[in-house]
Amino acid sequence: MQELVINGPTKWHGEVNIDGAKNACLPIMAALLMIDNQVTLNNIPKLNDIESMLKLLQCMGLDMTHQGQKLLSFRARELNYVAPYELVKKMRASILVLGPLLAKLGKAEVALPGGCLIGARPVDQHLEFMRALGAKVEIKDGLVCARADNGLTGCQYTFDVVSVTGTENAIMAASLAKGSTVIDNAAIEPEVIALIDFLNQCGAKISVSGMSVSIEGVTSLKAPAESFSVIGDRIEAGTFLIGAMICQGSILVKGICPEHLSLVIELMKKAGAQVEYSSEEQWIRLSMDRRPIAQSITTEVYPGFPTDLQAQWMALACVAEGESVIKEQIFENRMMHACELMRMGAKIKISSNTVTVQGIERLRSAPVMASDLRASASLVLAACQAMGESVIQRIYHIDRGYAQIESKLQALGVKVVRKETVTEN
Ligand code: EPZ
Numbered sequence: 001m002q003e004l005v006i007n008g009p010t011k012w013h014g015e016v017n018i019d020g021a022k023n024a025c026l027p028i029m030a031a032l033l034m035i036d037n038q039v040t041l042n043n044i045p046k047l048n049d050i051e052s053m054l055k056l057l058q059c060m061g062l063d064m065t066h067q068g069q070k071l072l073s074f075r076a077r078e079l080n081y082v083a084p085y086e087l088v089k090k091m092r093a094s095i096l097v098l099g100p101l102l103a104k105l106g107k108a109e110v111a112l113p114g115g116c117l118i119g120a121r122p123v124d125q126h127l128e129f130m131r132a133l134g135a136k137v138e139i140k141d142g143l144v145c146a147r148a149d150n151g152l153t154g155c156q157y158t159f160d161v162v163s164v165t166g167t168e169n170a171i172m173a174a175s176l177a178k179g180s181t182v183i184d185n186a187a188i189e190p191e192v193i194a195l196i197d198f199l200n201q202c203g204a205k206i207s208v209s210g211m212s213v214s215i216e217g218v219t220s221l222k223a224p225a226e227s228f229s230v231i232g233d234r235i236e237a238g239t240f241l242i243g244a245m246i247c248q249g250s251i252l253v254k255g256i257c258p259e260h261l262s263l264v265i266e267l268m269k270k271a272g273a274q275v276e277y278s279s280e281e282q283w284i285r286l287s288m289d290r291r292p293i294a295q296s297i298t299t300e301v302y303p304g305f306p307t308d309l310q311a312q313w314m315a316l317a318c319v320a321e322g323e324s325v326i327k328e329q330i331f332e333n334r335m336m337h338a339c340e341l342m343r344m345g346a347k348i349k350i351s352s353n354t355v356t357v358q359g360i361e362r363l364r365s366a367p368v369m370a371s372d373l374r375a376s377a378s379l380v381l382a383a384c385q386a387m388g389e390s391v392i393q394r395i396y397h398i399d400r401g402y403a404q405i406e407s408k409l410q411a412l413g414v415k416v417v418r419k420e421t422v423t424e425n
Contacts, residue, residue, distance in 0.1 A: 004392045004406065006383040007415040008365060012249030014412040018237045018256045019045035019403050020069065020230035023093075024194040027168040028230065029053045029071070030096035031195065032062055034104050034176060035202055036220055038074035040227035043255075045069070045403045048396070052091040059087060060097065070227070079104065085111035085142065092116060095123050096165055098144060099173035102135055108146045112139060117372045119331040125159055125166040132157045133177055154179035154217055162187050162301040167213065168195055175204040177217040186213045189302040190260045194231045201228060232256035232282065235308045235374070236402060238264050241286050242312045243381040244412075245273050246319055250287035251412065258284050263303055271295045271320065294322030294359055299330050311337045311378035318346035319385055320359035328353045337375035340368040344382050344390070365390040370397040377402065384414050393421055 020043035030053070032039055044050060044066060054064055054071075061079040065072045081101050088094040088111035101108035113123065127137045127144065133152040138145050154177045159166060167187040172195075174181035186192070188211055196206045196213070202223050205216035237256040244251035245268060258265065258277035261284070265275050271292040277284040294317060299307040307330040317324035318341055328334045338348045338355050343366045347358040365388030370376030376397040383390035392398075395418070398405050409416045 001393065001421040002395050003419055003421045004380065004395050004398070005417050005419055006380065006390050006392070008384050008386045008388065008390065009362070010247055010384050010412070010414045012244045012247040012251055012384070012412040012414065015252035015254060016240050016408050016411065017254050018232045018240075019043070021191055021194070021233040021235075022047055022049055022401055023164070023189075023235075024191040024230050025050055026053055026093045027096050027165070027172070027191070027195045028198045028228070029057060030100050031172050031199060032057060032064075032073045033060065033079060033097060033100035034172065034221050035223050036075070037222050038072070039223040041071040041073070042227045042229040043069055043232075044071040044230060045233070047403050048400045049091050049093065052087070053093065056083060056087045056094055056097065059084070060101075081105045081107045081109060083108070083110040088113055092121060093165060095126060096169060096172075098126060098130065098146065099169035099171075102130060102146050102148055103152060103173045103176035106148045106151060108144070110144045112142050112144055117336060118334040123166070125161060125163050126169045129157050129159075129166065129170045130173060133173055133181070152177035154181040154215070156182045156184070158184040159186060162211070164189050164192060167192055171196060171199070171206060171213060171215065174215040174217065175199055175206065175221065176219070177215075179217055181215040181217070183213040183215070184211070186211050187301060190231060190234060190257070198228050231260070234260040235306065237261060237284065238306070238309045239312050239377050239381070239402070240408070241268065241284065242309065242316050243384060244286050245271060245288045245292050246316050246381050246385045248288045248290065249412070250285075252283060252285045254283045256282055256284060263305060264309060267295050267297065267305070271316070291359070291361070292316055292320040294320040294324040294357075296325040298327040301330070307331060307334065308374050310334060311374045312381060314338065314355065314357065315341060315378040315382045317357035317359060318344075318348070318363060318382065319361070320357075322359060324357045324359070326355050326357065336371040337378045340371070340375070340379055341382055343368055344386055346382075362387055364388065367391040367393065370394045373397050373401045380405070380409070384409070
């Protein structure tokens with residue numbers, strides 16, 4: 001196991017090149033199972049989750065190489081339709097191969113992803129949609145066994161709950177179904193739109209209006225000669241922007257579409273940050289010359305406040321002037337970071353999915369434990385503001401979603417080193 005040792009406080013000053021969005025790369029990589037020719041993808045970050053998806057796709061019959069930020073893929077052999085548990089258990093998003101396999105092969109056996117710390121994370125909506133397309137779907141020995149012997153036929157389906165990967169699975173399956181499909185109460189996060197853009201470039205016929213996605217099924221998908229570049233990661237960008245506010249510094253984040261963070265940028269300005277940005281040049285610049293002014297948030301589906309920035313905003317609330325109320329509406333158990341932040345002196349009251357935070361001037365350093373990807377990011381930001389040496393253990397959580405985190409932090413002036421954990425408790 002590894003840990004990050006951070007000596008604070010630091011006033012951040014510098015710039016960060018934002019990587020490609022993990023949550024856009026994963027569905028686009030799964031879609032490669034449906035593409036008949038070679039595909040080149042750009043802006044693919046070196047992250048553990050990306051490598052897990054790459055290994056899974058190779059095991060299903062795709063020949064793929066990931067050099068630098070470029071990913072090459074082509075289908076040299078017959079696809080197989082079984083996604084084994086030992087690979088799926090590493091990453092929940094592996095369920096994204098279900099739609100492509102059903103669409104391409106008419107059958108799929110995908111291990112049922114487990115829950116995780118932030119919630120049960122069922123996939124009932126994914127399965128219901130495949131049934132609505134005419135597939136027979138059963139759960140046997142922890143496996144999702146799906147067959148569509150007569151192919152998939154377009155349908156109208158309203159999701160009971162807005163699901164990002166559920167919508168992505170549905171879009172991929174419907175792209176090769178016979179006839180037309182309308183998906184209502186669909187997720188329209190930028191990562192979903194990126195998948196749609198990629199599929200349309202490969203000949204799919206998909207359009208979005210409000211939270212409805214319409215799809216005209218086609219018989220095959222072929223990637224264009226030119227490569228496809230994945231959008232910048234709005235959660236990574238948001239994490240670093242919030243960090244600069246917490247540490248009362250300045251930062252330039254490059255390779256990000258500002259529109260993907262519109263609501264968050266408005267909130268940052270209300271909290272006292274100076275923010276400017278360029279859509280055509282894809283950068284956001286922020287400076288903070290005072291303690292943040294407390295701003296309450298409630299997480300929502302896009303374009304609301306993203307649940308993946310809730311933990312980072314809580315770290316900001318811990319050092320803000322005033323009281324913040326933070327409400328998590330997307331996941332049932334995404335407040336673990338609150339207890340770790342309290343070990344750093346934060347004044348937090350937890351009641352189910354709502355916390356009330358009284359901001360203080362300075363956090364105290366402490367040894368803390370990362371629990372999930374975004375919770376660990378919030379602890380890193382808090383440690384940069386705290387007085388003294390903090391140790392953040394189990395940072396494999398961070399490596400799932402933030403490439404080269406320590407070199408990006410060092411470029412901002414943070415005193416941080418990665419170490420092997422000697423005594424893991
Ligand atoms: C995606 O997860 C993201 N992961 C998550 O990012 C993100 O937090 C989440 O969307 C919400 O924005 C990827 O894109 C790989 P959901 P996903 O289905 O699709 C319930 C990160 O930090 N639900 O939108 O799994 C579910 O329990 C990760 O990068 C059902 O009830 O989330 C949750 O309460 C963490 N039945 C809500 O919907 C279903 O069939 C939203 O989940 C599906 C979901």
